[in-house]
Amino acid sequence: MNLSAIDPLLLLASLMVAATPILLAAIGELVVERAGVLNLGVEGMMIAGAVTGFVAATTTGSPWLGFLAAAGGGAALSLVFGLLTQFLLSNQVATGLALTLFGLGLSALMGQGYVGIKAPAFPDWHIPLLSDIPVIGPIVFQHDPMVYVGLLIVLAVWLFLKFTQAGLVLRAVGENHDAAHALGYHVRRVRLLAILFGGACAGLGGAYLSLVRVPQWTEGMTAGAGWIALAIVVFASWKPERLVLGAYLFGGVTVLQLNLQAAGVAVPVEILSMSPYLATIAVLVIMSAGRAPGSLGRIFHAAR
Amino acid sequence: MIALEKRPQPSKTWVYLAPLLAVALTMIVGGVLFAALGKNPFSVISAIFYEPLFGEFSFYYRPQILVKAAPLILIAIGLSFGFRAGVWNIGAEGQYIVGAITGAAVGLALYPAETRLIFPLMVVAGALGGWAWGMIPGLLKVKFGANEILVSLMLVYVAERLVASMALGLLRSPEGRGFPGSRNLSQWASSANPELMAGTGVHWGVVAALIAVIFAYITLSRHIFGFHVRLTGQSPRAARFAGVNPGRMVLACMGISGALAGLAGLFEVTGPSGQITIDFNVGYGFTAIIVAFLGRLHPLGILLAGVLLALTYIGGEIAQSNLGLPGAAVQLLQGMLLFFLLAVDVMTNYRPAIGKREVA
Numbered sequence: 116m117n118l119s120a121i122d123p124l125l126l127l128a129s130l131m132v133a134a135t136p137i138l139l140a141a142i143g144e145l146v147v148e149r150a151g152v153l154n155l156g157v158e159g160m161m162i163a164g165a166v167t168g169f170v171a172a173t174t175t176g177s178p179w180l181g182f183l184a185a186a187g188g189g190a191a192l193s194l195v196f197g198l199l200t201q202f203l204l205s206n207q208v209a210t211g212l213a214l215t216l217f218g219l220g221l222s223a224l225m226g227q228g229y230v231g232i233k234a235p236a237f238p239d240w241h242i243p244l245l246s247d248i249p250v251i252g253p254i255v256f257q258h259d260p261m262v263y264v265g266l267l268i269v270l271a272v273w274l275f276l277k278f279t280q281a282g283l284v285l286r287a288v289g290e291n292h293d294a295a296h297a298l299g300y301h302v303r304r305v306r307l308l309a310i311l312f313g314g315a316c317a318g319l320g321g322a323y324l325s326l327v328r329v330p331q332w333t334e335g336m337t338a339g340a341g342w343i344a345l346a347i348v349v350f351a352s353w354k355p356e357r358l359v360l361g362a363y364l365f366g367g368v369t370v371l372q373l374n375l376q377a378a379g380v381a382v383p384v385e386i387l388s389m390s391p392y393l394a395t396i397a398v399l400v401i402m403s404a405g406r407a408p409g410s411l412g413r414i415f416h417a418a419r
Numbered sequence: 420m421i422a423l424e425k426r427p428q429p430s431k432t433w434v435y436l437a438p439l440l441a442v443a444l445t446m447i448v449g450g451v452l453f454a455a456l457g458k459n460p461f462s463v464i465s466a467i468f469y470e471p472l473f474g475e476f477s478f479y480y481r482p483q484i485l486v487k488a489a490p491l492i493l494i495a496i497g498l499s500f501g502f503r504a505g506v507w508n509i510g511a512e513g514q515y516i517v518g519a520i521t522g523a524a525v526g527l528a529l530y531p532a533e534t535r536l537i538f539p540l541m542v543v544a545g546a547l548g549g550w551a552w553g554m555i556p557g558l559l560k561v562k563f564g565a566n567e568i569l570v571s572l573m574l575v576y577v578a579e580r581l582v583a584s585m586a587l588g589l590l591r592s593p594e595g596r597g598f599p600g601s602r603n604l605s606q607w608a609s610s611a612n613p614e615l616m617a618g619t620g621v622h623w624g625v626v627a628a629l630i631a632v633i634f635a636y637i638t639l640s641r642h643i644f645g646f647h648v649r650l651t652g653q654s655p656r657a658a659r660f661a662g663v664n665p666g667r668m669v670l671a672c673m674g675i676s677g678a679l680a681g682l683a684g685l686f687e688v689t690g691p692s693g694q695i696t697i698d699f700n701v702g703y704g705f706t707a708i709i710v711a712f713l714g715r716l717h718p719l720g721i722l723l724a725g726v727l728l729a730l731t732y733i734g735g736e737i738a739q740s741n742l743g744l745p746g747a748a749v750q751l752l753q754g755m756l757l758f759f760l761l762a763v764d765v766m767t768n769y770r771p772a773i774g775k776r777e778v779a
Contacts, residue, residue: 334747339575389581
């Protein structure tokens with residue numbers, strides 16, 4: 116065992132990269148849940164985004180187009196969920212599970228010819244001036260652009276929910292859909308838009324895995340990241356600012372266990388690789404006090 | 420515009436019609452998809468849904484259907500209790516794995532004793548293992564309010580890593596020349612789960628699945644516990660007034676589904692799969708969710724749905740080897756089936772009111 120091989124600077128820097136896919140997927144799901152919809156299909160949308168992003172990026176050679184396609188792919192899959200739950204009034208838990216199973220199958224089918232190919236390079240940004248700051252520079256300001264895009268989306272969602280009229284409507288729909296309906300808000304339209312946003316974000320998160328983090332396509336590569344994103348939303352008590360903390364804590368656990376594996380700690384690899392999942396369970400146990408949006412998961416049917 | 424009007428009572432016709440319609444729609448849309456993949460849709464659909472039952476080699480495939488249907492039915496019966504009561508155990512795959520591990524561990528601890536008493540002991544250990552793994556999300560929900568959906572699912576990933584570590588470490592066969600995987604349990608007379616009647620595919624898992632169906636049917640229709648399960652699902656508030664303890668209901672549902680999933684795992688690892696390997700599990704725990712819904716959470720429905728989904732597994736293998744259909748296509752088909760069922764199911768609880776102005 117050689118713990119001194121672990122460089123704390125490198126650890127902190129890779130933490131941001133490890134947290135980004137979860138952060139992207141979780142911020143989308145946060146908006147969906149604030150609108151009162153529980154979409155358990157994050158894992159399916161993520162893997163769909165991972166494969167569409169990878170296919171688009173390798174055929175066009177542009178990672179940016181890959182991310183765009185991934186957002187589209189995730190949103191397309193979420194549209195199925197939206198139509199089923201909002202217009203055909205299906206059970207959200209069951210539909211979300213169906214979405215995950217369907218997404219896993221679809222992605223495996225789509226990605227068949229792409230196993231073993233390397234994704235086009237997605238170079239890191241060296242943000243001028245900021246990245247030259249000692250210690251903090253290499254940790255925070257020398258990543259690929261999507262790390263910052265993710266943080267910007269979180270910031271935008273926070274501003275949207277807290278300071279805009281539309282954000283208020285979205286929260287109202289999520290807290291009490293009957294009252295929102297009585298006030299003349301379009302419950303289904305708001306929810307459908309939120310679901311699409313959630314799908315697009317999950318797609319981005321998935322593509323981040325296949326284009327940057329791994330960067331390859333393998334079947335079932337999300338390995339529960341979508342479910343962990345769902346847990347992070349609970350951990351954050353449905354607040355965007357706490358979401359970042361949750362995702363980074365989780366990224367920390369992941370990176371630390373990978374580093375411990377590399378350092379050859381006397382614990383079997385299989386046991387170490389359980390730790391992100393065990394950490395998620397611990398998070399769910401400790402942070403179950405948060406209040407969920409009032410209408411979360413309930414079917415909206417306007418009788419009048 | 421077409422508006423939806425809530426039916427005062429769920430439609431009896433649509434309860435039965437919806438699954439059939441969903442299967443038909445899946446075949447049609449699946450056919451279009453296979454055509455897009457450059458396959459002849461009719462031969463693929465017939466390979467999946469017809470050939471295993473009535474084709475030239477059906478004498479070989481029919482027993483295989485039972486072998487695959489048994490774990491699906493066993494797990495889905497357990498899940499149906501929870502799903503009816505609003506307890507969402509979706510980690511059956513993990514409970515299945517842990518049941519297989521504990522059952523196999525008990526058997527291997529007694530190796531190479533030659534007594535048939537070992538097998539029942541393993542069955543009990545398998546059920547207990549699955550039960551214990553299911554109780555973790557149950558207890559965490561009751562004591563700490565942790566979401567059982569997420570916890571049970573996380574435990575699937577933990578179980579997958581646990582089985583890998585077992586196959587490489589504690590349970591590795593000392594005669595395996597260093598290869599991962601336990602001793603072959605199906606070749607050791609004391610632990611084998613053999614075919615009971617030659618050529619039928621019936622092993623102890625099939626028997627257990629049938630017993631579970633009958634047991635569930637009686638419990639749900641005749642026993643007070645079944646009544647409480649149904650009541651909790653339809654109206655949690657009414658159930659509380661009727662004296663149902665919600666925490667105990669969660670534990671009971673998680674326990675039943677965990678134990679049955681553990682049993683399914685044990686029968687699989689002593690029979691068809693034969694040994695604990697890194698990836699002996701093939702996703703029955705997830706497919707069983709589709710089986711439970713397609714069977715309308717009713718024991719007899721689950722029996723039929725289990726056979727149907729087993730058919731898609733076998734048929735998918737036929738289409739894979741004969742027509743070059745990608746293996747993932749079957750998984751896609753299964754997901755699609757659940758989608759269509761959920762979509763068509765709107766007619767069970769609502770009816771279209773044509774001409775009324777749409778609100779919302």
